[in-house]
Amino acid sequence: EDKVVQSPLSLVVHEGDTVTLNCSYEVTNFRSLLWYKQEKKAPTFLFMLTSSGIEKKSGRLSSILDKKELFSILNITATQTGDSAVYLCAVEIQGAQKLVFGQGTRLTINP
Amino acid sequence: SAVISQKPSRDICQRGTSLTIQCQVDSQVTMMFWYRQQPGQSLTLIATANQGSEATYESGFVIDKFPISRPNLTFSTLTVSNMSPEDSSIYLCSVDDSGYTFGSGTRLTVV
Numbered sequence: 001e002d003k004v005v006q007s008p009l010s011l012v013v014h015e016g017d018t019v020t021l022n023c024s025y026e027v028t029n030f031r032s033l034l035w036y037k038q039e040k041k042a043p044t045f046l047f048m049l050t051s052s053g054i055e056k057k058s059g060r061l062s063s064i065l066d067k068k069e070l071f072s073i074l075n076i077t078a079t080q081t082g083d084s085a086v087y088l089c090a091v092e093i094q095g096a097q098k099l100v101f102g103q104g105t106r107l108t109i110n111p
Numbered sequence: 112s113a114v115i116s117q118k119p120s121r122d123i124c125q126r127g128t129s130l131t132i133q134c135q136v137d138s139q140v141t142m143m144f145w146y147r148q149q150p151g152q153s154l155t156l157i158a159t160a161n162q163g164s165e166a167t168y169e170s171g172f173v174i175d176k177f178p179i180s181r182p183n184l185t186f187s188t189l190t191v192s193n194m195s196p197e198d199s200s201i202y203l204c205s206v207d208d209s210g211y212t213f214g215s216g217t218r219l220t221v222v
Contacts, residue, residue, distance in 0.1 A: 041216025
């Protein structure tokens with residue numbers, strides 16, 4: 001059974017801190033790994049990762065994939081209260097064109 | 112990326128009734144996906160909808176409960192039939208546009 005596991009499930013930090021969110025996976029046919037930010041209902045796309053070791057960066061957010069160890073991390077530096085959200089990791093299954101989601105990490109940034 | 116208009120945004124329904132959720136995409140897409148997010152849970156794929164053929168349902172989801180229509184390449188509907196309180200969830204449509212864009216979501220409460 002395809003499985004995506006995120007840790008921690010919940011994280012509370014102070015504004016300005018740096019956080020690292022983890023995502024590990026066990027799937028039959030890996031195509032890509034995606035990160036989303038969910039504030040209310042709709043997840044908004046952050047990154048898609050397909051190759052190991054290549055960091056993707058967008059402002060204070062960055063992410064990297066390790067296909068040998070089957071995990072990815074999402075880093076957020078100099079956190080702001082607006083970063084408070086649930087961060088979802090999903091793996092795209094090759095051939096099935098479907099996403100398998102992890103449970104999400106609820107990140108709370110306190111001022 | 113694609114822009115998806117999803118409606119209704121939210122609804123409160125009586126048990127035993129049905130609700131149809133609509134998604135309109137601003138470009139033609141081959142496949143559309145329907146997800147459910149139960150309270151406190153992550154996203155689970157309900158079914159994949161191709162234009163001109165029957166939807167493909169994931170394990171645990173059946174057509175009688177969640178009939179889907181896909182009349183053209185820009186539109187799809189999901190009906191939640193004979194609702195019970197366990198159907199209270201956020202329902203999301205999605206398209207694969209090199210990042211899997213999501214609609215704005217429908218928050219359904221069944222009383």
